Amino acid sequence: xxxxxxxxxxxxxxxxxxxxxxxxxxxxxxxxxxxxxxxxxxxxxxxxxxxxxxxxxxxxxxxxxxxxxxxxxxxxxxxxxxxxxxxxxxxxxxxxxxxxxxxxxxxxxxxxxxxxxxxxxxxxxxxxxxxxxxxxxxxxxxxxxxxxxxxxxxxxxxxxxxxxxxxxxxxxxxxxxxxxxxxxxxxxxxxxxxxxxxxxxxxxxxxxxxxxxxxxxxxxxxxxxxxxxxxxxxxxxxxxxxxxxxxxxxxxxxxxxxxxxxxxxxxxxxxxxxxxxxxxx
Numbered sequence: 001x002x003x004x005x006x007x008x009x010x011x012x013x014x015x016x017x018x019x020x021x022x023x024x025x026x027x028x029x030x031x032x033x034x035x036x037x038x039x040x041x042x043x044x045x046x047x048x049x050x051x052x053x054x055x056x057x058x059x060x061x062x063x064x065x066x067x068x069x070x071x072x073x074x075x076x077x078x079x080x081x082x083x084x085x086x087x088x089x090x091x092x093x094x095x096x097x098x099x100x101x102x103x104x105x106x107x108x109x110x111x112x113x114x115x116x117x118x119x120x121x122x123x124x125x126x127x128x129x130x131x132x133x134x135x136x137x138x139x140x141x142x143x144x145x146x147x148x149x150x151x152x153x154x155x156x157x158x159x160x161x162x163x164x165x166x167x168x169x170x171x172x173x174x175x176x177x178x179x180x181x182x183x184x185x186x187x188x189x190x191x192x193x194x195x196x197x198x199x200x201x202x203x204x205x206x207x208x209x210x211x212x213x214x215x216x217x218x219x220x221x222x223x224x225x226x227x228x229x230x231x232x233x234x235x236x237x238x239x240x241x242x243x244x245x246x247x248x249x250x251x252x253x254x255x256x257x258x259x260x261x262x263x264x265x266x267x268x269x270x271x272x273x274x275x276x277x278x279x280x281x
Contacts, residue, residue: 002034002044002047004044004047004048004051005030005034005047005051007051007052007055008026008030008051008054008055008058008072009026009027009030011055011058011059012026012055012058012068012069012072015059015062015068017062017063017066018062018066018068018069019066021069022066022067022068022069022070023068023069024069025069025070025072025073026058026068026069026072026073028252029069029072029073029076029254030072030076031251032086032251032252032253033076033086034047035111035112035115035251036086036087036091036092036251036253037085037086037087038108038111039092039095039096039104039108039112039247040087040091040092040095041095041104042082042083042085042087043082043083045083046083046084050079050083050084053075054071054072054075054076057071057072057075058071058072058075073254073256074254074256077253077254077256077257077258078256078257078258079258080258085258086253086258087253088253089248089253092244092247092248092251092253093244093247093248096173096240096243096244096247097172097173097240097241097244098172099168099169099171099172100171100172101171101172101173101176102140102142102170102171102172102176103171106140109140109176110138110140110178112173112247113138113140113176113177113178113207114131114132114138114178115247115250115251116207116243116246116247116250117131117178117205117206117207118130118131119246119249119250120206120207120210120246121206131205137180137181138178138179138180139178139179139180139181139182140176140177140178140179141176141177141178141179141182141183141188141199141202142170142171142175142176142188143175143176143177143195143199143212143231143236144169144170144175144231144232144236145170145188145189145195146170146171147189148166148170148189150189151189151190151191152191152192154166165233166233169233169236169237172236172237172240173239173240173243173244174235174236174237174238174239174240174241174242174243175236175239177199177203177205177207177208177212178203178205178207178208179199179202179203179205179208180202180203180204180205181202183198183199183202192230192231195231196213196228196231199212199213200213207243211239211242211243212231212239213228214227214228215227215228216238216239216242217242218242219238
């Protein structure tokens with residue numbers, strides 16, 4: 001929880017001069033700001049002073065034209081330094097594509113997957129009510145288990161490079177998902193066919209069904225058809241990229257550079273993601 005946000009939020013929503021649209025713009029900017037920083041592992045220690053400063057700028061803008069949401073978005077985007085910066089797309093994607101997402105605190109992991117899940121739900125899905133990251137029944141599960149050696153053998157377990165890649169893949173975001181309750185300990189470590197059945201029984205969430213039990217969008221036909229036949233490092237990497245792309249939609253950042261940077265140096269982070277779906281054929 002980030003309680004230091006409340007004075008800023010109440011200061012905007014409690015001002016009759018600020019339209020609903022501007023209030024929503026402010027809320028979305030703050031949601032993205034704290035989420036990106038949280039998932040990038042950045043500190044919260046300067047939030048109080050930062051948000052007081054942002055609120056002052058918002059009040060000043062409100063007195064002129066009521067565009068408090070615009071002011072908040074701009075001020076957050078122009079902050080710099082580790083204690084205040086709003087991570088850009090490149091930094092955000094790099095954090096999500098890393099090898100140890102599971103090291104984040106469980107509430108942060110749940111907040112990420114809940115945000116993705118709620119983004120995927122629409123009026124065409126069976127479940128349209130938003131889920132809340134605080135729900136105790138929501139559990140983070142590994143698809144390929146941490147204890148993989150018995151039921152998920154490598155072609156050559158004496159190959160140190162293969163073992164290292166496997167160990168690095170285990171705790172990546174692409175190998176994690178959200179379930180309605182914990183899988184029992186025996187089923188958790190089973191081979192893919194049984195693990196897949198367990199996930200089907202425990203999670204109707206789209207973060208599971210739409211990118212683990214079936215292929216994420218964008219793969220060519222052969223790769224999509226082969227997707228659910230196994231689970232390996234290639235699929236984990238592709239799902240990392242898929243989740244990172246969704247995260248950019250859920251928690252967008254305006255195209256405004258920090259105050260101490262040039263504004264024409266925007267990053268196109270997704271160009272760096274591997275184009276390796278051919279290996280699923």
